Amino acid sequence: MKMKTLLSAATLLVTALGSNSALAATEITLFRFFGGCSDEYANVTDLSKAVGECGIIQVLTNKFNAENKEGITVKTQSVEWGVYYDRLSANIAGGTPPDIAVMHRSVLPNYLMRDLVQPLGKSFAASGIDAADFLPVAREAVTSKGELWALPFDLHSLVWHVNADLFAKAGLVDAKGQPKMPTSPAELMQHAETMKAKTGKRYFAIPSAVDPMPSWQYLTWVWQQGGDIVDAEKKAQFESKESKEALRLLNALYAAGHASSKNDYAGAQQAFIAGEAAVLVNGTWGVDTYEAQSKDPKNALKKYVVRDIPTIYGKDAIWSDSHMWVLPKQPKQDPAKQKAALAFLKFLNDNNFHWARTGHLPVRASVLKSAEMQALPHRSEYTRTATIARALPPIENQRAILDLLVNELNSTWLVNKKQEQALSDIQRRASQILRRARK
Structure with a gap:
């Protein structure tokens, strides 16, 4: 009886070890x-x-x-x-x-x-x-x-990463010393001119080569006007007045030198950290990193703050994913x-x-x-972002449309493609993609 008990115990132990071994190998x-x-x-x-x-x-x-x-x-x-x-x-x-x-x-x-x-x-x-x-x-x-x-x-969404010291130097602060955010396209251009005149620095650092950042800013401004790039029937709307206006504003900023078309992702970040730009257009994912960079005495960025992307058209909206x-x-x-x-x-x-x-x-x-x-x-500096974040509807091949958007929009400041032609090309090719998705 004792022998049987010992054998049973041994069998159970081997089984248990075998089971643990299988788990350990997972x-x-x-x-x-x-x-x-x-x-x-x-x-x-x-x-x-x-x-x-x-x-x-x-x-x-x-x-x-x-x-x-x-x-x-x-x-x-x-x-x-x-x-x-x-x-x-x-x-x-x-x-x-x-x-x-x-x-x-x-x-x-x-x-x-x-x-x-x-x-x-x-x-x-x-x-x-x-x-x-x-x-x-x-x-x-x-x-x-x-x-x-x-x-x-x-x-995650776009936010504006802000060098508060440059805003103070430019006089673009409120009564509490906080950076003033623009409330209209005209005021944005005015603030950018003031920044350049008072500090000699660009208002924006935007990853502008093969990067989606400008397209996400464009989408934000389309939505803030009450427009969209895809309607309820999943038809493309890239030649709408809202789309044209959003692209016009982006190109005006590049043309006036308020953003450099030569900045890739790393270059835009470095320009901001080095104190060469007042606002970095980038996502929420950078907050932890830029806060750490602002604590490094070797960097020109000292007083770092974050802002919800300001509403410069009629409606609250921010690109998100x-x-x-x-x-x-x-x-x-x-x-x-x-x-x-x-x-x-x-x-x-x-x-x-x-x-x-x-x-x-x-x-x-x-x-x-x-x-x-x-x-x-x-x-606490970008709490509104969660409540006003927007995303495209769940449509098949959405990534292909966004890639098309990036390539065509970026071509207008990288190789001076005409804005109307870029939007026309997006409209035509996005319509083909969406037709396939509707079948």
Whole structure:
């Protein structure tokens, strides 16, 4: 009897060890952009030491790998932003999709139409992710036909990053010494002229080469006029009076020297940090980084503040998008990998505050209202952004239309293509894309 008991115990121990061993061997792949910084943050698990998008997502992954009790390893494949979706689509088509992939709200419809991602509503409930805590805008971003298809991670939008010292030097401050924001297109041009005359510096630093930043500013100004680039019937509207006016204003700023068409993304950031421009047009994702740069005594940027993009036309609106995490459909489902992927998604959701430290707006109501969130630098300076953020409707091939928009708009200040011709070309080609999407 004793021998049988010992044998049974031994069998149970071997079974348990075998089970733990299987768990320990569970490796899942994570596709993401956000840059490569694995060397800089190698083995770092202290989230307080992480700065910026790349640093925070890398340290979050390190921390999960080091501390999860299930023996799961997340293996990151960092892909350059410009080719990310091509690479993701190629892997899916080749039968080697990652277990988890980051995705934009603007791209999700393409993958839903092709049935390439897994529904997650029931999985969230089973793994302890409280979808009821998602902000309405976040829940909307990941919902289609009543199902949740992704874990929302942030709301990100354009903001104006401001050198308050240059505004003070130009006399563009209010009675409290705060930077004055323009309230009309004419006042924007006037402020830009004053900045140049009083300080010798440009008003704007805008990534202006092969970069979407000017297009996002253009969209903001189209929406502020009450217009849109796609109507309710999913027909292109690029030759509307609102579209023409938004592009006119952008070109007027470049033509007058208030922004340099020679700045790429890195060049625009450097111009701002070096004190050569009063306003950097960039996203919420830069807040944490620029705050850190302003504390470096070597940099000319000292008094850094953030502002919601001012409403210079009649309606409040700011371009926005969202990052989210999806589970691509697999050629053959592996329950262990599925469980591991959901465990990592829960970990990311639990740590949404740390991702919001980048400057992005959190997607969880409990995080947005938390004392630690309110204590972060500059958050009170762009609180309206979450309430006036706009996004394009969920249309297939949205990314192709946005790429077309970037190429054509940028050509008007890079190679002096006529504005009317650029908008006409966008209208024609976007209409072709949208017709395919309506079929």
